[in-house]
Amino acid sequence: NAGVMQNPRHLVRRRGQEARLRCSPMKGHSHVYWYRQLPEEGLKFMVYLQKENIIDESGMPKERFSAEFPKEGPSILRIQQVVRGDSAAYFCASSPPEVSGRGTQYFGPGTRLLVL
Amino acid sequence: TQLLEQSPQFLSIQEGENLTVYCNSSSVFSSLQWYRQEPGEGPVLLVTVVTGGEVKKLKRLTFQFGDARKDSSLHITAAQPGDTGLYLCAGWDSSYKLIFGSGTRLLVRP
Numbered sequence A: 001n002a003g004v005m006q007n008p009r010h011l012v013r014r015r016g017q018e019a020r021l022r023c024s025p026m027k028g029h030s031h032v033y034w035y036r037q038l039p040e041e042g043l044k045f046m047v048y049l050q051k052e053n054i055i056d057e058s059g060m061p062k063e064r065f066s067a068e069f070p071k072e073g074p075s076i077l078r079i080q081q082v083v084r085g086d087s088a089a090y091f092c093a094s095s096p097p098e099v100s101g102r103g104t105q106y107f108g109p110g111t112r113l114l115v116l
Numbered sequence B: 001t002q003l004l005e006q007s008p009q010f011l012s013i014q015e016g017e018n019l020t021v022y023c024n025s026s027s028v029f030s031s032l033q034w035y036r037q038e039p040g041e042g043p044v045l046l047v048t049v050v051t052g053g054e055v056k057k058l059k060r061l062t063f064q065f066g067d068a069r070k071d072s073s074l075h076i077t078a079a080q081p082g083d084t085g086l087y088l089c090a091g092w093d094s095s096y097k098l099i100f101g102s103g104t105r106l107l108v109r110p
Helices: none
Strands: A005-007 A010-013 A019-024 A031-037 A043-050 A053-056 A065-068 A075-079 A088-095 A111-115 B005-007 B010-014 B019-024 B032-037 B044-049 B055-058 B061-065 B071-076 B085-092 B098-100 B104-109
Touching: A005 A088, A010 A019, A019 A088, A019 A111, A031 A075, A031 B098, A043 A065, A043 A075, A043 B098, A075 A088, B005 B085, B010 B019, B019 B104, B032 B071, B044 B055, B044 B061, B071 B085
Parallel strands: A010 A111, B010 B104
Antiparallel strands: A005 A019, A019 A075, A031 A043, A031 A088, A043 A053, A065 A075, A088 A111, B005 B019, B019 B071, B032 B044, B032 B085, B055 B061, B061 B071, B085 B098, B085 B104
């Protein structure tokens, strides 16, 4: 059973470009979470999605950031018009269906975004 | 807003030494988790503690949840270079968000 997969592992963008980060959850998992980690810091919650639904996006900036988890295919975190402050590691986690949404989360290896 | 504070931020010790790292909050958590994160990788869950006063052991690692469920500690006995990494504590807030501490970066020198 493959773990959570994220690609690309490293992404370099110039200011103003778009960044698309992809996450394929573990097989059988229907809950996806995105987190951001700045250097020397812990992970900060961004958004929680189930298939075709955004459950909680309270940790995601209102401008330029969006996330989706379509019926088919991976979850996508999209950052438009990137700025240097978006440089960080972005982690995706998935969990199996749980009533409360507090199932154990399994983390992917992350995408390191560098904005020049 | 629930916060988790970890101490120390950095710890550099010699192989064979013992160490303890702490995770503290002013809020009550229903459970706390400990993760280890190695450079270039995602966090890996080590343990979940649920009951106040609970102690769990994982080989040379001992995890304790405070009686009031506001704090937790991780004790490593006879540390080895393979223990090097970033140790993160995390707990759920009132909804679905997993709140992470800022981490303790451990370096075990051979």
